[in-house]
Amino acid sequence: MHIAEGYLPPVHAAAWTVVAAPFVVHGARAMVRQVREDPDSKLLLGAAGAFTFVLSALKIPSVTGSSSHPTGTGLGTVLFRPPIMAVLGTIVLLFQALLLAHGGLTTLGANAFSMAIAGPWIGYGVYRLTRRFGLSIAVFLAAMLADLSTYCVTSVQLALAFPDPVSGVVGSIAKFGGIFAITQIPLAVAEGLLTVLVVRLLVRNSPKELLRLGVLRRRDETTTPATPQESRP
Template sequence: MKQNRVKLHLVGLALVSLYFVITLPKPAYAMHIMEGFLPIGWAVFWWVVSLPFFILGLRSLTRITKENPQLKLLLALAGAFTFVLSALKIPSVTGSSSHPTGTGLGAVLFGPLAMSVLGTLVLLFQAVLMAHGGLTTLGANMFSMAIAGPFAAYWVYRLIMQSSGKQKLAIFLATAFANLLTYIITSFQLALAFPAPVGGVIASLSKFIAIFAFTQVPLAISEGLLTVLVWNWLISYNSQELELLKLIKQEPQRSESIKSI
């Protein structure tokens, strides 16, 4: 019964994703860093940096699915969540755009390496099917959204849990920080590729971050709040999976022999 409910929610997310694919406008400056925007040297550099994380992520996903096959639906949910949120774009810096990332949830659930694969698959589908991002710039987009963001979410979550034990606060901050770091890294990538004539990389980085901040800070806060709501839903309908991942404690079973007189 529980698996049927999860499948229904996955179908709903898929339909929402299809809606965005069909109806969202496609401006000249597509989501992420668009195809051909980076010089070839930088495009190759980010591919080389990102590929080892993707390979390690494949090993992590293989281990997770072999040890706990029942987590496949939750993996699919994390991927669908990332796809839907990262399809919500707001035009921003030339050659890129602002949008939620959705990678924080998967990073908390399965770790940053597993999320590097899920995030990369999302970026690949968006580049091929929606013309958002690109294949030559996939390495750069991988590093910012599928690697740096998830690692930030994972460590922020662990730090907050160890220091305060407040899980919902940890989820909120982890997701929001992952979103912000994704765009700090994107700004850094653009600044390296296109340094300002006066002030170089630092001046260019300051300009990109300042422009991104107008849209990205509110988006990061909104994504954090939404992810907390999704977390509450997971606790209600997927508590066994969360217990398996050791993210919540197993509740003691009530004795059926104790009844009110």
């Protein structure tokens, strides 16, 4: 991640584009509806996209010439849910391909499916399952697993395109996954912690917006620490 321009065979690149396209179209409609129903959410939408852009642009060398980086999709997934994150993530990947030479246009569909679609949906599923244990725990697991699952899906994509001559696709998945895991597991943990910090800042400074988005619940608001101004007599 990102899969480089021209790295995938044309048939695979086209197939992943076809698979990703319905999610992106659905996400674009969801974003338009979100902005129409809640115009004040545009600032948080932009912040979530910027968070994804900055984190996913930080390339860290891995082994055998590959690289790892955070994905930054956990924040947008928690705030706006996976459909909107699909279009936000795809826009981020498009700009990175055009401006930073991260990924590429032919591999945009494959990169969007792994980072903007599969990762957010898996992270959101974990978020919903663990929300009962507290917001911070759920956010941490969502961001961490959205990151890790992105690289698991990328390993599958690469393995399907380049199966191992002896062990086939399964062996190739293990090889690609093993290469990514060395740097990606600690990166995913760090991304989870950073996302928790950002959400805590939002809870402190923008609780009304989080209530509107459904991230905060009324009982969460009652346990939110007061700001310095609110604590004064």
